[in-house]
Amino acid sequence: MIEQPANCRIVDSKDDGTVAQELELEHMRSTLEEAIVETRSAPLENRPRLPRIALSKRNRAIVRALNPMLVTYLEASRDLCETDSVLFGATLAVCRIIGAKVSSAERATGHSIAIPAWRRRIEQRIAKARALIGTLICFRSGNNRPRIVRTVRMASAGTNVSLSQPDITQKLTERKDDLKQRIAAWGKRFRRYTERSTRFNQNRLFQSDQKSLFASLERLIVSETGPAPNQADTVAFWRGLWSEPVNHSEGPWTEVVASQCAGITPMDPVIITPDDVAEAVRRAPNWKSPELYGLHHYWLKGFMVCHSVLARQFQEALNQKSLPSLFTTGITHLVPKVQAQSFVTRHLKEKADKASTTFSLVMYQFP
Structure with missing residues (x-):
């Protein structure tokens, strides 16, 4: 053994x-x-x-x-x-x-507009069609470089068009006109989508805030030309506006209000428990952030050991009547104004008349 x-x-x-x-x-x-x-x-x-x-x-x-x-x-x-x-x-x-990818700390300074996927695909088709039109024009003008000839042959694949045909010029002209018609049809589809989106947004704004809508229709957008402001001066101005502490002096009216409220029975003290924190977090959406720097609710739900600590520290902040800098710190984004051309008064009047007709129909359908 x-x-x-x-x-x-x-x-x-x-x-x-x-x-x-x-x-x-x-x-x-x-x-x-x-x-x-x-x-x-x-x-x-x-x-x-x-x-x-x-x-x-x-x-x-x-x-x-x-x-x-x-x-x-x-x-x-x-x-x-x-x-x-x-x-x-x-x-x-x-x-x-x-192994999740974490992006850098650089944050966007403007609002990004989501472009539909179908629109991006059509924009790519339009770009390819315009490039092909340019290639066909070059070939018709006598440019017989190998790259140009190869592109024309690839564009003619699957058709009865051959470069050796005697009427190749006529065939290429028809092909170019067909591409132009397709580009025009795609552009018309863009215009229909833009007009429909504009009508929808205006109808919704009419139901919620008519004053803002008509102000936007009647406002003249004037394009201002001139030197751009200095970035350092702009940053210094806003930093001095938001970052410098200000000592506010309370007026005498506060004493009057305090004397009037002296006889009011104070409310019962608020006691924050871990169950309150857990319930508040449970109802919150997973990927929404309650703070400025992106700590999602999902992590507050997953790290359950923090509920008791958060309850205790929120209670201390409530008793001391002071908030930490985490809740009072913000970011000011400097977004340049978009220069636009001025509207014609007649165009504004026609647009307002058309909008009022559309709004009347909407109010009739949705009383």
């Missing part, structure tokens, strides 16, 4: 699974610590954008595994700002563990 050495042990498949799980947890713990340290040392405006992750079993298991690891960091948190940095670091750690 062969004896087993004292310094050796038999490792079965269960031990292999346990060791792998321990190594994975250690990797999660180190990633979490690095992300929290990185988030604490970085200013708020340099935080990256958090992506939306897939609601898969693996991702949920990773969030559950990080839950007990956050207890130490949350217990050492002194205020809501530190708790926010811990939760943001934990979210960043999850994204790095699952």
Whole structure:
């Protein structure tokens, strides 16, 4: 019988699974610590954008595994700002563990307009058709370069057109006219979509705010020409407007109001419990952010160990009647004005008459 050495042990498949799980947890713990340290040392405006992750079993298991690891960091948190940095670091750690792409901290300064997919496809078709028209014109003018000839042959594939035909010039002219008609049809489709969207938005604005609608119809948009403002001066102006503290002096009317309200019975004190936090988070949409820097509700739902800490710190802020800088900090985006041409008065009058007719029909259909 062969004896087993004292310094050796038999490792079965269960031990292999346990060791792998321990190594994975250690990797999660180190990633979490690095992300929290990185988030604490970085200013708020340099935080990256958090992506939306897939609601898969693996991702949920990773969030559950990080839950007990956050207890130490949350217990050492002194205020809501530190708790926010811990939760943001934990979210960043999850994204790095699952391999989710985290964008840079640069944020858009304007509102992006969503372009429908069908419109992008048609715009690509129009661009290709215009390029082909230019190639056909070059070929008709005598440009017989190999690239031009190859493009014309590819465009004629699947048809009865051959470059050796005697009436090739007539065939290419017909092909060019056909492409122009297609471009005109696609452009008309764009115009129909734009007009329909304009009517829809105007009808909705008429039902909600008629004054704003007619003001927008009658307003003359004048294009201003001149040197652009200096960016440094503009930033300094707005920074001085928002970033400088202002000491407000209360007027004597506040004392009058305070004396009038002295006899009013104060309301019962508000007590915030972890159940209140959990219920508020449960009803919130997953991928909406309650703060400026993009910590989604999904993470507040997943990291359940933070509910008691948030309840305690919100209660302290309520009792002290002071909000942390996290809730009072904002970003001012400088968006340049779009230069547009002036409208003609006659065009405005026709547009207003047409809009009023459309609105009458809408009000008749939807009383």
